[in-house]
Amino acid sequence: MGEQTPGGDEKTTKATKAAKAAPVKPKAAPVKKAAAKKVRAAAKKAAPAKAAAPVKKAGAPRTVEVRPPSGESRTALVRRARRINRELAEVYPYAHPELDFESPFQLIVATVLSAQTTDLRVNQTTPALFAKYPTPEDLAAANPEEVEEILRPTGFFRAKTKSVIGLSKALVEDFGGEVPGRLEDLVKLPGVGRKTAFVVLGNAFGRPGITVDTHFQRLVRRFGWTDETDPDKIEAAIGALFPKSDWTDLSHHVIWHGRRICHARKPACGACPIAPLCPAYGEGETDPEKAKKLLKYEKGGFPGQRLNPPQAYLDAGGRPAPPLGAG
Template sequence: MRGHEAGTGGRRRRLAGVTISLRETDLGRTRRARRIGRVLADTHPDAHCELDHSNPLELAAATILSAQCTDKRVNEVTPKVFARYPQAADYAGADRAELEELIRSTGFYRNKADSLIRLGQGLVERHDGQVPGKLTDLVSLPGIGRKTANVILGNAFGVPGITVDTHFNRLVRRWGLTTETDPVKIEHAIGALYPKRDWTMLSHRIIFHGRRVCQARKPACGACTLAKLCPSYGTGPTEPAVAARLLKGPRARDLAAAAGVDPELVPDQDGSVEAR
């Protein structure tokens, strides 16, 4: 299926029955990006923020805790954290040892406790204890970087934002949508390819795909709905029976079926997904 052929557009790569130019025009890249977006919407209709929360402060705290930790583990820890610290002032005045013990299982708990305490202090001092709904205000707060700010804006305030986490970074580069490596530059490059209204859900769908299908070490190329649009097809196993075993999550068999692969090839799943 793979090979190279000459063409008027320069070198071209033939993958899964579709030819993708290695000198793709900006318009061609935009059109392919939009097609990828539509396929992702069909593939992952359940895509959403996987951090449990009921308000902006809870989402901010959960996002801080999610660094180098699975969302599943964060969601196991946060009920007690949210109950103990319902307001920004509670984080600001938290007993460090108590907070560290509550979040210990998320890893890097000392740094995370420091970020939560300083975030609470910043919110109390600058925003009357309320999480602001503007990017510039959010990124000026302790513990809130641009990625976290976009998570908060998109999921707590309905403000479109692109979340460039490790999965998003990996996939948009594998798909040849950008060659940038800096997260801010990636955010702007991908944002230019899609309508702003789609940014938040696009981020969720790409992250879902990265966790469930296109994993870092061995992507399930032979069971991927994007095979015909991906210039990196073949990075992982292309044999459907092998690729199907790499699919993750509670909808793994649905993902296989969507890619035209026998869902019975997918082993039983425990519902877990890859760490952030």
């Protein structure tokens, strides 16, 4: 053992010398750390620029997700929605625009006038308007005060006068006095939005469109078809549930139902032919006899065959038409 001690001391001396030499490395370390700090700082400065460039998201087309009611798959929602439309088609086989018109020009003017009033009031007002101003050229050159006097019963008559005279001038100046048959042209006219444009396209030109008025907005949410509140998003969401060929008639069916049975304040749930398919059943009167008293009869028809007792439709002149299912 004694002979190994010097060797051990020699080894220890060498280790000590190596240990004393080791601290030389840490002196070089700060240089590397400083360099690393510079690299990290440069990376941080560069990072925000990369994060602030979601180019793909900005350029992506706008879509609306169809969110079925709780517990209902999208397939089930589509089937239920289309079945509701079929049921309503049987209840309202004569569904059509309830504004009286004989030309695309008369329809677009009447639709603009229908804002914040009833179709019945508009139909009582437009005969005098069109008798005095039968063409866009006539209305474009009209005295605003005279037009205001005719339109007074419709409410907001000054703004409506400005709109109908303005759109008439636009038709004359930009479209040769003819109502255009394209959405992008119609919405450029004064007082014409997408709702009015789709009414004109669907009923004057036979081009499918969804008319999102207040009745339509209320009912599609009650039906659980969408929970959107923006008209454009509602249009997109409902359009995704139905084939394009159904859009115009679908609008009529839903709007007619909203005017006659599924009212805003007190829907007649107990007299509703689609009650088994509606998740909002019970929001209104469910007693059948009491619900019948809430039904509204309007010019242009009322669902009678599916309700008891059956009622006759009324034609454009207010005369009884064949009951539902006749012919």
